[in-house]
Structure formats: structure tokens, C-alpha cells
Amino acid sequence: MENMKAFIFTRYAKSNNIAFADLPRPALKPDEILVQVHAAGLNPIDNAIPKGTFKPFLKFQLPATLGSDLAGVVVEVGSRVTRFKPGDAVFASIFDLGTGALAEFAVVTENAAAHKPANLDFVQAASIPMVGLTSWQALKERAKLKPGQKVFIPAGSGGIGTFAIQLAKHLGAKVGTTTSTGNVALVKSLGADEVIDYKQQEFEDVLRNYDAVLGTVRGDALEKSLRILKPGSNVVSLIGPPDATFARSRSMGFFFTFVFGLLSRKIIRQTRKRGVEYSFLFVHPDGGQLAEISKLLEAGRIRPVIDRVFPFAQAKEALAYLETGRAKGKVVVQMVKM
Numbered sequence: 160m161e162n163m164k165a166f167i168f169t170r171y172a173k174s175n176n177i178a179f180a181d182l183p184r185p186a187l188k189p190d191e192i193l194v195q196v197h198a199a200g201l202n203p204i205d206n207a208i209p210k211g212t213f214k215p216f217l218k219f220q221l222p223a224t225l226g227s228d229l230a231g232v233v234v235e236v237g238s239r240v241t242r243f244k245p246g247d248a249v250f251a252s253i254f255d256l257g258t259g260a261l262a263e264f265a266v267v268t269e270n271a272a273a274h275k276p277a278n279l280d281f282v283q284a285a286s287i288p289m290v291g292l293t294s295w296q297a298l299k300e301r302a303k304l305k306p307g308q309k310v311f312i313p314a315g316s317g318g319i320g321t322f323a324i325q326l327a328k329h330l331g332a333k334v335g336t337t338t339s340t341g342n343v344a345l346v347k348s349l350g351a352d353e354v355i356d357y358k359q360q361e362f363e364d365v366l367r368n369y370d371a372v373l374g375t376v377r378g379d380a381l382e383k384s385l386r387i388l389k390p391g392s393n394v395v396s397l398i399g400p401p402d403a404t405f406a407r408s409r410s411m412g413f414f415f416t417f418v419f420g421l422l423s424r425k426i427i428r429q430t431r432k433r434g435v436e437y438s439f440l441f442v443h444p445d446g447g448q449l450a451e452i453s454k455l456l457e458a459g460r461i462r463p464v465i466d467r468v469f470p471f472a473q474a475k476e477a478l479a480y481l482e483t484g485r486a487k488g489k490v491v492v493q494m495v496k497m
């Protein structure tokens with residue numbers, strides 16, 4: 160069997176556990192496609208997974224390949240695959256499937272993949288899947304944003320922020336966001352209506368009457384954001400605390416349902432007191448939703464925002480750059496030069 164280069168983690172640890180390795184090309188199950196990865200988009204979860212943060216709910220067989228988002232070309236299809244054929248350009252998020260994107264070849268479940276937007280190159284397409292799906296699931300499915308409603312999307316210059324602002328505007332909402340002084344022009348160019356430079360002002364002193372908040376910033380930002388919400392509004396947190404509903408949705412058993420119930424007790428009490436609904440969102444791969452997102456990209460309603468592109472040989476440096484928490488848009492690793 161042919162080998163391939165992959166960027167892997169060998170064990171769960173805080174450091175010294177990620178490296179390149181030569182691995183056999185993965186074998187396909189009937190509902191899977193094998194993709195030659197041209198580019199892999201990075202997300203904060205790619206730094207968290209090898210540290211063991213998500214060990215209770217994301218299952219990897221170690222050593223495991225890192226990376227969640229990819230764009231590339233189909234080279235082989237499983238016997239039951241109907242929507243893709245060798246030669247098709249695709250993009251996908253595979254973070255919840257136990258496989259990895261930071262490799263020359265990656266296995267993708269047919270259901271997780273979509274055809275690459277025709278107007279994007281592989282680097283641009285690889286920057287989209289997780290932030291696109293998360294924004295879609297948070298703003299459309301959970302918050303059910305309606306035209307004219309106001310949504311607060313903190314950290315507007317990050318991977319999530321740069322996509323979510325554009326999706327919220329497409330849905331007809333008004334968008335408030337926070338960012339540092341140097342990124343104010345960027346978030347305004349994406350359509351943000353109320354921009355708080357968090358170096359100069361506290362958002363909770365300025366913003367009022369919001370219908371939804373996306374929880375994207377750690378610390379006390381989530382609690383403070385309750386002050387800007389109307390009764391009947393929604394808090395969709397991407398950063399936790401996880402709640403009992405989330406544990407039940409992943410069949411995590413009594414222990415985790417109990418523990419997550421305890422972890423989320425305070426925020427749920429605070430939100431209920433204000434007539435606000437709290438939920439924790441853990442994005443799930445979905446090729447159907449990616450195909451919908453692809454239409455918005457092809458129509459020019461949403462554009463990718465890319466900060467830096469690293470060659471595959473510098474995957475470790477790319478992850479370290481993302482970990483600084485200062486990326487303006489997305490960080491992408493490129494395997495195949497265009």
C-alpha cells in the first residue's frame with residue numbers, strides 16, 4: 160500500500176506530541192471518498208484536540224491525523240458513493256469523524272462533503288467548512304435569525320466572526336461586533352453595523368436590545384452580553400459551558416449529562432431570569448449545509464477572509480500562529496501549489 164505524509168499527534172499531552180509521519184494511505188469504507196488534500200483550513204479545535212480538551216466526546220485512534228477542514232480532489236470512491244466521482248473538486252469538515260485533514264490524502268464520509276464552490280480556489284475553499292457550518296447552525300438553526308433582528312457576534316475579525324457577520328447580514332440581521340483598533344475597518348467592510356473597539360469601550364455599555372448573541376470569547380464576555388439582550392432572545396455559545404442537552408444529544412451517559420448540567424447551571428439560571436434561552440453548540444459536519452453555503456459563496460454574498468497561508472512543511476508553525484489568537488480571518492495550510 161502507498162504511503163503518504165501526515166501531520167499527527169501521538170498521544171494526548173500539552174506539548175511535544177505533534178509531528179510529521181509517513182502513514183499508509185487510508186482505506187475506504189463503502190460510504191467514503193478519498194481526497195487528495197490541496198489545502199487544509201485550521202481552527203482553534205485543531206490545537207485543542209491533541210491537548211485532550213475534547214477527549215470525552217471526540218474519538219480518535221492514536222496516533223491520529225490532525226486537521227478538520229479540507230479542500231481537494233477526489234481520487235477514489237467507496238462502493239456506495241453516488242454523489243462524487245474521481246476528479247471532482249470538493250470541500251468538507253471532518254472534525255467529528257475520527258479522521259484528519261492535515262495529510263496528503265484524507266478520508267471523507269460522502270455525507271460530509273460538498274462540491275467546491277466554482278469561484279474559489281482550494282485555499283479559499285479550505286478556509287470555509289467549520290466556520291461556515293458553525294455560523295449556519297448557530298444563526299439559522301439555533302437563533303433562527305429573522306430580517307431586522309439584531310445579533311451580537313463578538314470577535315468579528317476571527318475565523319468565526321468574519322464568516323458569521325456576513326451570513327447574518329445575508330439573513331437580513333443587524334450585526335454588532337467587537338474587535339481591536341487595527342481590525343475595525345475589516346469588520347466594517349464585512350457589513351458590521353455597530354462596531355465596538357474593545358480597547359476603547361465596553362460593549363455592554365453601548366449595545367442595546369439585541370435578539371441573539373454568539374458566544375465566541377472566553378472569560379466573562381458571555382455573562383456581560385446578557386445585559387444587551389431583549390427578553391425572548393437567544394444565547395448560542397460556541398465556547399461552553401456545555402449543557403446537559405448537549406451531553407444527551409451525543410449519548411454521553413449519565414455522568415457527563417450530570418457534570419455538564421452542573422457546569423451550565425449558573426449561565427442557565429442567569430439567562431432564564433432574563434427570559435433568554437441558552438444553548439451550547441458543538442458544530443457537526445454536514446455536506447448538505449455546505450452545499451447551501453457554497454451557493455452563497457458563488458453568488459458573492461459571502462467572501463472568504465484569509466490571514467495567512469503556510470506550506471504543508473510548516474503545519475506546526477501555522478498551528479502556533481493560530482494559537483496566538485490574533486488571526487484576522489483564517490489560517491490555511493497548503494499541500495498542493497496552484
Ligand SMILES: NC(=O)c1ccc[n+]([C@@H]2O[C@H](COP(=O)([O-])OP(=O)(O)OC[C@H]3O[C@@H](n4cnc5c(N)ncnc54)[C@H](OP(=O)(O)O)[C@@H]3O)[C@@H](O)[C@H]2O)c1
Binds near residue numbers: 320487
Ligand atoms: N463549539 C463549536 O462548534 C465551535 C466551532 C468553531 C469555533 N469554536 C470556538 O469559537 C471561538 C472562536 O473561533 P475562531 O475560529 O473565530 O477563533 P480565531 O480565529 O482564533 O479568533 C481570533 C480572533 O479573535 C479576536 N479576539 C481575541 N480576543 C478577543 C476579545 N477579547 N474581544 C474581541 N475579539 C477578540 C482577535 O481579534 P483581535 O486581534 O482584534 O483581538 C482575532 O481576530 C474559539 O474558542 C473556537 O474554539 C467553537
